[in-house]
Amino acid sequence: MNKEDLDKLSKKIIGIAINVHKNLGPGFPEKIYQKALAIELNKFGLKTEREAKITINWDKKIIGYQFIDLFIENEFIVEIKIAHEISDLYKAQLFSYLKAANKKLGLILNFGRPVLEIKRIVNNL
Secondary structure, eight states: OOHHHHHHHHHHHHHHHHHHHHHHOSOSOHHHHHHHHHHHHHHTTOOEEEEEEEEEEETTEEEEEEEEEEEETTTEEEEEEOSSSOOHHHHHHHHHHHHHHTOSEEEEEETTSSSOEEEEEESOO
16 A cells, blocks of 8 residues: 555544544443444445454564554554553554554554544554
């Protein structure tokens, strides 16, 4: 996927996430937002995998696995948080996931605030 396509996809995901947040509001566990967002993304024709497993490699050997909240169109990682704010730790976490999965763009969506907090994280875009 090129930069323009990723940007369009990002905007579409953000719009759908805002609608989910607007309807549910803050206060639910992450899994509730993950499920609602996956349902809505699928309604818009976006291939969405919940809790997708990515491989962590070191020196060409598998050293572990990590599960990401949403993997969209086999290109885009979304991490859902319920927090006071999106911390540097969350940003580093998503950046590491992007590197491990060899993907270029992801979003952190913080549903724990009165207004949805959004942070785009880029890996070699």
